[in-house]
Amino acid sequence: MVRHRSVHGVDVAYRRAGEGPPLVLVHGAGEDGRLWTPQLRSLSDELTVVAWDEPGAGGSGGLPEGFALADYADVLAGLIVTLGLAPTPVCGLSWGSTVTLELSRRHPELVSGLILTGAYAGWKGSLPAAEVAARVAALEPLLAAPEGEVDLVLPDLFAAGPPGPFTALVDAMAASVRRDSLRTQLAIMAATDLSAHLPAVRVPTLLLWGELDARSPLRVAHEMARVIPGSTLVVIPECGHVTNLDRPDEFDRAVRAFCRGLPTR
Template identity: 40%
Template sequence: MTGVQLHSVEVDGQTVAYRQAGKGPALVLLHGFLCDSRCWRPQLSHLSDQFRVVAWDAPGAGSSSDPPDTFTTASYVHCLAGFLDTIGVERAHILGLSWGGILAQEFYRLYAERFRSLVLADTYAGWRGSLPETVWKERLESCLQDASGPSEALVAKFVPGVFTDAAPHHLRAAFSAIVSEFHPAGFRLMSLSSAEVDTRDLLPSIGVPTLVLWGDDDRRSPLSVAELFHAAIPGAELAIISNAGHLSNMERPDVFNGHVRRFCLSA
């Protein structure tokens, strides 16, 4: 999927890079921190037969420009809305993984009319909404320190925990290459965003078809978090992917894609 061309547009002073493939209803993919659109290669390749699949590089990630230090979660939300306006996407199936799932929830808070459906994969109701206080505070402190360190140390620390022990070497190598090109500014901002948000008040009001999609061996956001989403969002469906970690879309792409395809076509 290296052949999916990288495009870019200007949105409110930000250069936003993105990849897209296919035609049909829009399926917008929102990556986590330390990731970019390259993490969605299996989805761009295999879901583009029935959907217009769009994967952005959030400001501060991939080939997009770094936003100012004043960028907040709301800034990301409005930038996403402007990005979709610019590329001509009015309504879409919105799929967010990890920090991208936090962004998707806050996007729903302000732009619910733009959703055909919502897929929340291996994410959080914000760290403070899903993790014990001591855990999310320690995680934030660690991330802010790591953002100032060398990429090699970050790769060694972060990559092993997002896959199962059985994940093949080539998958770890591919993700390590992406993490090694992280943007310190973007990593700091997305870490702060993850920690500041608590969407628990929002979940009962989500009124679009919602799929909660989770790896059964997610060590960063455990299944108990998925169960919280399933219980709190009216009519939400819970699908658990066996033998998958936090990046279930990369580790078990066939199963992940199958759930997304079935759900979005029925939504």
């Protein structure tokens, strides 16, 4: 069931399942909280799992004018506080990992652990400048094309295409993407460099990567593991960028073990 809270003037939709220690899930660009459907089922046997629709996605309200990365982090912080979840581990995938890192930078008291999967310290902070420029150039025609004429599901998100059980889910999320929101995310990712924050992370951090991730390659994971103090890198074999759908069982095992190892509130 989708619930709603008003946070800093933004209507935020979220899903909540289970009882126990909290876990907050932050989806990637062109997605919404439905991305975490298998985790809302599987991890809720021992955790309170909360997956938001970020502003401008899913059932949440639209992006206010001039919405920036700090605003995404502040609204997420407000939701965590409003729901009484703090301090909580936060798991961010892809673009969601950048939002999660910004949350930990601006509101460290709310975060008890980080799970970064297929992550970036912003594109500028994790990828060569030429690669960032190429991504922007490749996505601009998609965003300019007429509605219904372009598939916004990138071909390299999975090791071998969307897994059968989740094909309909991926298609449904793609069909509901708001292009203005995606355009905002693209601009923020291209301009963001949070690499200087990584050595300052002071909470347990799990880096959870797909072996075959073509969007955030393993070299990004190894660099994060090198600079984030005490971080642990787990690589899922034969897995692409969207780890939680490509290999949900392996993903859930790693997340469950990480959460069990955190101090209880």
